[in-house]
Amino acid sequence: MKRMLFFAGVVLLSGCSKFLDRQPLSQISPDNGFNSESELQLYVHSFYDNMLPNPDGEEKGFTSLYGETSNNIVLTGLSPQLTGNRSVPVSGGGWDWTSLRNVNYFIQNYNRGGLDTSITYKYVAVAKFFRAYFYANMVAHFGDVPFYNKVIETNDTASLNKPRDSRTLVMDSVLNDLDFAIAHLGTGKDVAEVTKWTALALKSRVCLFEGTFRKYHTEFSLPDANGFLQKSADAAQTIMNAGVYTIYKSSPEIAYGNLFSSLTVIPEEVILARQYSAALQIYHNVNYYTTAPSFGKPGLEKSLVNSYLMKDGSRFTDIPGYTTMQFYQETQNRDPRLSQTIRTPGYKRIDGNVTLAPSYGGTVTGYQLTKFVTSAANDALLHSYNPLPVIRYAEVLLNYAEAKAELGTITQSDLDLSIKLLRDRVAMPGMDMAAANIAPDPYLANQYTHVSGINKGIILEIRRERRIELVMEGFVWNDIMRWKEGHLLAVQYKGAYFPGEGNYDLDGDGATDLMIYSGTQPSTPNVQFLKLGTDVVLENGASGGNIIVNGTIPKTFNEERDYLFPLPTTDLLLNPRLTQNYKW
Structure with missing residues (x-):
C-alpha cells in the first residue's frame, strides 16, 4: 500500500495560465523542504496517486484501468466522443497542468537540502518519468503543446503566454526524460515503485504510439516514424533480454483470468x-461495474467477440454461418481468453459452485464481463480491492512485435519470443507469420483500412492479439487514434444474435435462461425476460438479428478533426498565443 496515500500538498486544479504560477500548497516549501531523503520520497509519492490512470472510467478521454469503452466495451449510453457531439470545453477537457507544475517544482528544488546525488537522483528520475508520462499523454490528445521544464513565476509573462511548442520538440524532451529515468x-522489481524496467516499458509504449501515429497520420507531415x-x-x-519478467502461467483455463482477479499482485x-x-478501506468498483446496471451494463462488442480465434488457431469468421450463431454455439472451442473475459457456458463465480448464464441485468450486449471480477462478496458499491495493473510484461511483448512488424523487420523468431508467450499461457498455437501474410484476414482488413504491404x-x-490480450486495460482509444481508424467509432455497436422471440438456453444445460417476448410477460420462474423492442432491440425486429445498442443515436467521427x-x-482567452486545433 505504499502508493495509495495521498500527498496532502497536491490539489487538483486546471488551466495552464491560471495555475502554473502557484506554489504547491504543501508542507514542503523552499524554506523548509528537501532536507532529507524521507522528504524527497514523500513528495514524489504524490505523483503516483495523482498521475497514474484512474480505475473506473475514461476521464476526459484519458485511459482507465478497466472502464474503457470505444469499440471494445458497449454501454447503455454513448459518450460525446462516440456521437460526434463533442464540443470545445470552456475549461478542463484534459488541458490540466497542475501535475506538471508539481513535478517541475520538485525537479527545480530537490537539491535545496544539499543532499548527495547518490540519494537525490533516483527521486529526480521518478519525477522525470512522470513528466514524460504527462507530456506523452498531452501530446497524444492535443498534438502540439507548450513545453515547460521549470516552475513559472507570476512575473514570467513570456512563459505564461508562450505558444504551443512543436510535437517533435516535446517528444524529444519526453525521450530525454525517459532516458534519464532509465x-x-x-x-530491482517493485510493482508499487517506478524502476528502470517501468521506464523502459513506458518508453516502449510511448515510442510505439508516436511511431505509428507519425506513420499513419501523414496529414501532419511528422518526421522519423521509423526512429x-x-x-x-x-x-x-x-526488458526481454534481462529476463526479469515472464508471462504468468498456471492452467490454460484459468491463468489469464487469475492474473486480474488475484487479490495480490x-x-x-x-x-x-x-x-x-480492504483493511485500509481503499477500494475500486469493478465488481459492481460488471454486475449492476448502474454503470451502463457493460458488455463486449460483437466485432471483438468475432475476433477471438478458435482454440486450434483458425479464424472464427471463416466458419460458414458464423454471423447467425447463437451464444452457446459461438462460445465453444474458442481462444480460452474469451471464457476468462466474459461469462460463457459453465461459468461460476470465484468461490461459487453455481453455474451462471450471462445476466442481462448486468450487460447490454449479452457478453457479460468477468475480467477483473472477484468473489461475489465484493459486489457492493466500492467494495473491490484486487490490484489493477498499469503496466505489465504482456504489453511489452506486444509492443515489440508491433514495432518490428511496422518497421518491416519482424521475423518468425521475433513472434516466437513475444506473441507465442501470450498464446502459450492459454495453450493456443503460436502465430504463423508466413501464413498470416499469404492470406490476410479479410474480417480484420475491413476494420483496419490503412494497413498494407x-x-x-x-x-x-x-492488432487482433493486442485487442484481445489488453481489453479493459485502457488502450483501445489510443490504439484507434494512432492507427487512424476513427471510422470504427462510428460503426453501429452490436451484441449477441437471436433469431427472434422465444426461449433460449444460454449455457447448454437444457434449461431456459432467457425469454424474449412481446405482449404480456410470461410467468415462468427463474428465467430472465427481455421484452422485444423495449428491453432488447434486434436488427430485424421480430425476425431477429444481433442486439442493437443505441440504434437511434447517430454515431459520427470527423476524420479531419477528431484525432486531436x-x-x-478559457485558456485560449487567457493566452492569445495559443491556437486551437484544426476544425475545432
Whole structure:
C-alpha cells in the first residue's frame, strides 16, 4: 500500500495560465523542504496517486484501468466522443497542468537540502518519468503543446503566454526524460515503485504510439516514424533480454483470468500496479461495474467477440454461418481468453459452485464481463480491492512485435519470443507469420483500412492479439487514434444474435435462461425476460438479428478533426498565443 496515500500538498486544479504560477500548497516549501531523503520520497509519492490512470472510467478521454469503452466495451449510453457531439470545453477537457507544475517544482528544488546525488537522483528520475508520462499523454490528445521544464513565476509573462511548442520538440524532451529515468532508477522489481524496467516499458509504449501515429497520420507531415518504432522495439527488447519478467502461467483455463482477479499482485508479469486494501478501506468498483446496471451494463462488442480465434488457431469468421450463431454455439472451442473475459457456458463465480448464464441485468450486449471480477462478496458499491495493473510484461511483448512488424523487420523468431508467450499461457498455437501474410484476414482488413504491404497479414494479427490480450486495460482509444481508424467509432455497436422471440438456453444445460417476448410477460420462474423492442432491440425486429445498442443515436467521427482534442476556450482567452486545433 505504499502508493495509495495521498500527498496532502497536491490539489487538483486546471488551466495552464491560471495555475502554473502557484506554489504547491504543501508542507514542503523552499524554506523548509528537501532536507532529507524521507522528504524527497514523500513528495514524489504524490505523483503516483495523482498521475497514474484512474480505475473506473475514461476521464476526459484519458485511459482507465478497466472502464474503457470505444469499440471494445458497449454501454447503455454513448459518450460525446462516440456521437460526434463533442464540443470545445470552456475549461478542463484534459488541458490540466497542475501535475506538471508539481513535478517541475520538485525537479527545480530537490537539491535545496544539499543532499548527495547518490540519494537525490533516483527521486529526480521518478519525477522525470512522470513528466514524460504527462507530456506523452498531452501530446497524444492535443498534438502540439507548450513545453515547460521549470516552475513559472507570476512575473514570467513570456512563459505564461508562450505558444504551443512543436510535437517533435516535446517528444524529444519526453525521450530525454525517459532516458534519464532509465539511467538512474533501480534495477530491482517493485510493482508499487517506478524502476528502470517501468521506464523502459513506458518508453516502449510511448515510442510505439508516436511511431505509428507519425506513420499513419501523414496529414501532419511528422518526421522519423521509423526512429520511434525502432526505439520502441529496442526498449522492449532490453526488458526481454534481462529476463526479469515472464508471462504468468498456471492452467490454460484459468491463468489469464487469475492474473486480474488475484487479490495480490502477480509480480512475475505485472511491472507497475495500483494497489488497494480492504483493511485500509481503499477500494475500486469493478465488481459492481460488471454486475449492476448502474454503470451502463457493460458488455463486449460483437466485432471483438468475432475476433477471438478458435482454440486450434483458425479464424472464427471463416466458419460458414458464423454471423447467425447463437451464444452457446459461438462460445465453444474458442481462444480460452474469451471464457476468462466474459461469462460463457459453465461459468461460476470465484468461490461459487453455481453455474451462471450471462445476466442481462448486468450487460447490454449479452457478453457479460468477468475480467477483473472477484468473489461475489465484493459486489457492493466500492467494495473491490484486487490490484489493477498499469503496466505489465504482456504489453511489452506486444509492443515489440508491433514495432518490428511496422518497421518491416519482424521475423518468425521475433513472434516466437513475444506473441507465442501470450498464446502459450492459454495453450493456443503460436502465430504463423508466413501464413498470416499469404492470406490476410479479410474480417480484420475491413476494420483496419490503412494497413498494407507485405506485412499486412501479420500486422493485422498482432492488432487482433493486442485487442484481445489488453481489453479493459485502457488502450483501445489510443490504439484507434494512432492507427487512424476513427471510422470504427462510428460503426453501429452490436451484441449477441437471436433469431427472434422465444426461449433460449444460454449455457447448454437444457434449461431456459432467457425469454424474449412481446405482449404480456410470461410467468415462468427463474428465467430472465427481455421484452422485444423495449428491453432488447434486434436488427430485424421480430425476425431477429444481433442486439442493437443505441440504434437511434447517430454515431459520427470527423476524420479531419477528431484525432486531436480541442483546447478550452478559457485558456485560449487567457493566452492569445495559443491556437486551437484544426476544425475545432
